[in-house]
Amino acid sequence: MAADIRIAIIPGSTRDTRFGDKPTRWIQEIAAARGNMEVELVDLRDFDMPFFNEIASNMWVPTQNPEAVRWQKTVAQFDGYIFVTPEYNRSITGVLKNALDYAYPEWNRKAAACVGYGPTGATRAVEHLRLIAVELQMAPTRTGVHIQGADFMAALKGEKRVEELEYLRPNIDSILDELVWWTRTLKAGRDTAAAAS
Template sequence: MLKIAIIIGSTRATRFADKPAEWLKNIVAGRTDASYEFVDLRDFPMPFFDEVASNAYAPTTNEVAVRWQQKIAEFDGYVFITAEYNHAPTAVLKNALDYAYPEWNKKPAAFVGYGSVGAARAIEQLRQIAVELQMAPTRTGVHIQGADFFGAWQQGAALEEMSHLQPGVNAMLDELTWWGNALKAARNA
């Protein structure tokens, strides 16, 4: 069975990321196509990348970063939950991506974004980064935007009640598991 990490890509004390994480937790609990584990970047407080080189070329010296690399190596695919700061993904998520290389290779990546435009620009950048890390980004992402985002953030609306988001979540997870199975078979061959 595929093992998928859902990576919470914000560490701010007042982050919104916990709401989509909880929403996804309820959705993936009903799926039988993979096992899903939530990985919180708060549990991996890495400094800004300061190694001699990528771990593709030189061993990492930071103990937390090594623990991060070992953790993400366990998975066959990833869902990244991301905010958008100034048209880009969070610095902590970009830093976490930079601290690993072979661990990401030949695995699929999917994205759930939130903010006024659903983190669309941040996700586009993450897709480019994923390609450079030899991941296969899925076509379908989930964008919690506009009234949905502001309703959940400021008025306490539940994402579970936003049924129009459900088809996108299902399509994203279906694509992720399809690519996960295909790439896992290819990696094992």
């Protein structure tokens, strides 16, 4: 089937030494090879957004910061998202939370999948991210991918490549299957609602 949906892959860290580039590239290559979605890296490093300091959410009041408006316009172009996140103190990074907070209608009724990495596979960060996604009216996939433990440490030290973690492929395939299904279903719903209004 032709690629009829657009998916943004968003790394959740902007640190110079971030590990996230490795799983991000891996997921991007696997998703693109499927041919049923168009995938694009949307890097938070490319958006110089300040800490949220607007009058209110853009659900209620238009955002004033031009860089945040550019972010909103970028997010709006996609039908679904894959977040690749580390875990900072049992949650997502501040930069990812800030980026999520700067948009609202742009996320609505779209699907989201999560890939976590770190000593515990970012399990708590992924769960927190799913709760945030629900509040933003996104539909998070049930399945996640968690790069963790000795495998994460080996990949971090360069002793192993993330692509060698083949036992994770069933989970990757599952999140992508779920993401495509939810993305198409929600896109059809949005299109129907738009046509009716």
